[in-house]
Amino acid sequence: MEASDRDLMARLASGDREALGPLMERHHVRVYRIALAYLRDRDEAQDAVQETFVKAYQGAARWDGSAEVAPWLARIAVNHAIDRYRRGRRRLKSETPLDAEEHGERIAAAAPSPERRAMDREAGERIAAALHGLPARQRAIVVLRLYEEMNLDEIARSLDMRLGTVKSSLHRALRRMRVALAGLRP
């Protein structure tokens, strides 16, 4: 029987590094997508995955056993991404939109038509530009809600913000994104 996330966390807390393998196997793709949605840079996102699991190991002893592991990892990943984004904001200003083609051979789902892929690529480019216009925390709120589908309470806890601030920030971020994405049809 597969060990549960909680069992793996308990093993990590006792210093058993072997528990990292199954934990990463289960969560690394999700953590990567959160980091990628935020940072829009594959290398930065991969580094974020690495740091997330290093921090998870180092913080396992302080993990609240009643909490779910997936949101806890998402919280570490997005906070790391905010930090990376702020530190490298000048460099990331030249961030290039993700190329769907480059992901082609690694995309898990059934291959979409060339037209759909071209449209997705454009959507990806425009979303990257729209996210780029948001302040660091609004960007994190959008990623956690739209990509990670966290509820607002979880987002507030993850980012150490008040619930009301999360609501108003999400509202403002989406309004801003609507302006930036104007003219692009889904």
Add this chain to the structure above:
Amino acid sequence: MSLLATGALDGPERAAALAHAEACAACRTDLEAAQDVLALAGHDPVRDALPPLPVGALLARVQARIAETEAAARPGPPRWVKVLVPLAAAAAIAVVTLRRPSPEPRPVAPAAPRQATVAEDALRRLESSMARENAVRYLNDAQDVLVTVASAPLACDRKRARVDVGEEARRSRELLSRRALLVETDRAEMAGARPVLEDVSNMLREVAALDPCSRPEELLAIQRQMSRQRLLMKIDLMTWELQG
């Protein structure tokens, strides 16, 4: 409507928003526009992206990084040991020196000031690190507000041809009060950061004084001033420096 579109509302909040959308044509348009954003996000290639490295290679990197940090932590004793050991040593020297019979009277007084110096040094380092952290947090939060002000403004719901900066004005006031409480600009190590902190605070004061529904020209004046001062870049450089 944005919150309704993202599915972030439930229970009575969701019911109230739906009822409102039914009765308000402009709100329905608003809802549809928000739904379009969500649909576009649904086509973002990021959703299907896989990490460039296989999990085994990532795991090896993580293990190596952990080993590296543990090795780096091992040779040095914890910080409290670094503080307490010299203190204990100084105390021991003081005791031995006091008890040892000496043909000539020797001044033993310096031992006490030395203990005090070591403890004061540790305290000073801690205070200095906290002061830098507080300044970095203040600058980062201020930059978030100023980036919003500098980017394309949103139309104000209440007044036509005006821009909505209510949230930014509120956050600016909050940050200015926080700065007064937490950011110690009079410390010597903050001397280099003082001009940037001053510029940022002045800019926040301008934003704080804005009407929640401001005229676009007012915002444009602030944007020009920020651009002239290269304020966002200065904040980046200063936070980088303060973080060492």
